[in-house]
Amino acid sequence: MTKQKAGCLSVFLPFLRLFVGEEKEPKKLPYAKRDDFLSPSEMSFYKVLTQTLGDEFIICPKVGLKDVFFVKSRDNREFTIYNNKINRKHVDFLLCRPDKMEPVLGIELDDSSHRRDDRLERDIFVDDVFNAAGLPLVRFRNKQSYALSEIREKIENALKQGKEYTSSQNTTETNGLQQEVPICPKCNIPMVLRAVKRGNNKGKEFYGCINFPKCREIREIEGKV
Numbered sequence: 001m002t003k004q005k006a007g008c009l010s011v012f013l014p015f016l017r018l019f020v021g022e023e024k025e026p027k028k029l030p031y032a033k034r035d036d037f038l039s040p041s042e043m044s045f046y047k048v049l050t051q052t053l054g055d056e057f058i059i060c061p062k063v064g065l066k067d068v069f070f071v072k073s074r075d076n077r078e079f080t081i082y083n084n085k086i087n088r089k090h091v092d093f094l095l096c097r098p099d100k101m102e103p104v105l106g107i108e109l110d111d112s113s114h115r116r117d118d119r120l121e122r123d124i125f126v127d128d129v130f131n132a133a134g135l136p137l138v139r140f141r142n143k144q145s146y147a148l149s150e151i152r153e154k155i156e157n158a159l160k161q162g163k164e165y166t167s168s169q170n171t172t173e174t175n176g177l178q179q180e181v182p183i184c185p186k187c188n189i190p191m192v193l194r195a196v197k198r199g200n201n202k203g204k205e206f207y208g209c210i211n212f213p214k215c216r217e218i219r220e221i222e223g224k225v
C-alpha cells in the first residue's frame, strides 16, 4: 500500500467502522502474542546459524512455504489442490542473499517428532516441493551442541548443488527460444506478449510469464522497439 493510500485509510477508518456497524469502542479481537515463536531447540540452532553464516546470508526463521513457492499450474483444480498443500506448512529456516533477499536454501531442524508417521509424510512432501522448485534443502538433527565447521560444509555443498541445478535449467531454456511464442522455462507454459510501461524503453514489447510477479522470467524480442 502506498503512503498516500495508507494515510487516506487512517482518516476514513473511524467512519468506516461506523458504516460497517461497529460501535465506538470496538470489541477487542481474541488474539494474544505467542510466547513460543521459536522452540528452545530452534532458538539455539538459530544462534548457531547466525554465528556460522550470519555475515553472508539473512536467516529467516519459520517461513511459510506459500511465501517461497507458487503453483505454476494454470488449471484451477490442480492449483487449489497444490496451493492448499503448501498453505499451512513452513520451513524452519530460509537463507536469503542480502542484496535481493533471494531465497537460496532451506534448512529443517529434525527433532524426535520427525520420526512420527505423519511427520515423515510431511517431510517427504516438503523435500519434494524444494526439489521440484530447484531450491536446496538441508536437514540437521537436533543436538545439544553443533560443530560449526560441519554445518558450514553441509550448507556449502548444498548451495553448490543448487547452483548446478539452476545452470542446467538455463541450458534447457535457451533451446526453447527457437519457437515463436517462448515457453516459460520455470512454469513450462507459453509466455504472453507485454510492453514496457515506463522509462526509456516505454512501449517496447517483450514476452513475460503469465504468472508474473511470482515468476519474473522474460524474453526480449529482437529488433522490436
Ligand SMILES: [Zn+2]
Residues within 6 Å of the ligand: 184, 185, 186, 187, 188, 209, 210, 211, 215, 216, 217
Ligand atoms: Zn513463469
